[in-house]
Amino acid sequence: MSRAVMFRSFGAASDVLEVVEVPEPHAGAGQVRVRVKAAGLNPVDWKIALYPQVATAYRITELPSGNGNDFSGVIDEVGEGVGSWKVGDEVYGGRRCYAQADYVLADAAILVPKPAGLSWEQAGALDIVGRTAWAEVASQNLTAADTVLVTAAAGGVGVLAVQLAKRAGATVIGTASPENHDYLRSLGVIPVAYGDGLVERIRAVAPQGVTVVLDNHGAASIQAGLDLGVDPSRINTIADRPFAAQHGVATVGGGAASREELAALGLLIAAGAVEFPIEARYPLEQVREAYALLQAGHLRGKIVLVTE
Structure with missing residues (x-):
């Protein structure tokens, strides 16, 4: 037997998520089995x-259903017809509703090799946010002429x-809670606080104007971009598609980048060229506490479950 996070009815994570014993899975044709080291949480x-x-x-x-998407670990079984991986390979990736478990079965084609400099926790939290961040930045073809507002x-x-926007040469403004402002400054980002008066605060730090908005927050941030005079085609949101549709705003993201782009981002993090902070680590059995922290918000980076 092995462990997996599951829910048997719909409800709040603090009520319905539980760690249960399940039969140990085995790799079928075209699959590998990954012994999970870390599994990231996403909203x-x-x-x-x-x-x-x-x-x-x-x-x-x-x-019942399993839970989670992002994972990292070591391949310990290889199914028939898989020539691209071997037992002992260190990998990461995503499989919806299967990741938070001792073992994940995955099609060989979805996995990415974990470079040595990428921690298990970073690799196990990267699939959704990495693909999303890469896609939303790439969608705007940023240059040094751009001033970009990134929310959350x-x-x-x-x-x-x-x-990634900084690496493209853009000037970057970021909204965050005050406790994260010094950290954003350390990344070369101009921090501004959320809330009433946001547009005025942005104008004060960017008198040259804002050319792009990458929204990870919601309608209020999209509206701020519109109030700043940003062309709707250069506003992209992953947070409020209905509001975006009303205003002609783009919605690129949602894990849209390719496996190759995810691998490229992993290499950047492993090399220290991009920071990817881990806010907290919880053992698998404390999954409810982990989601309580996630839902409380104002995090720096990611939360992960670890299996050992």
């Missing part, structure tokens, strides 16, 4: 567990997006 996880309509959107139609800039997507 979509608790939304799937809470809202049946969100679960349906992710093709989860029957309960210290969070899992935002902290990567600000650094």
Whole structure:
């Protein structure tokens, strides 16, 4: 037997998520089995567990269901027809509703090799936020002529997006809670606080104007971009698609980058060229406490579950 995080009914993560014993899975044809080292948390996880309509959107139609998407670990079984991986390879990737467990079965094609400089926790938290940050930044073809506003800039997507935007040469402004302002400054980002008066604060630090908004927060931040005179085609949100549709705002993201782009980002983090902070680590059994911290917000980077 092995362990997996599951939910048997819909409800708050603090009520429905539990660690249960399940039969140990084995790799089938075209699959590998990964002994999980770390599994990252994402807001979509608790939304799937809470809202049946969100679960349906992710093709989860029957309960009980597993939980989580992002994982890292070591391949310990290789199925028939897999020539690209071998037992002992260190990998990371994502598999929706299977990641938070001792073992994950994965199609060989979805995995990425873990470079030595990338920690298990970083690799295990990278799939969704890494793909999303890469895609949203790449969608705007940034140059040194751009001044970019990134909202929720210290969070899992935002902290990567600000650094990728900086690497493109842009001037970057980031919204965050005050306790994260010094950290953003250390990344070369101009921090501003959320809340009333946001547009005025942005104008004060960017008299040259803002040309791009990468929104990871929601409608209020999209509206701030519009109030700043940013062309809607150069506003991209991952946080409020209905509001975006009303205003012609782009919605690139949602884990859209390719496996190759995810691998490239992993190499940048491993080399120290991009920072990817881990806010907290919890043992698998403390999954409810981990999600309570995630839902409290104002994080710096990611939260992960570890299996050992």
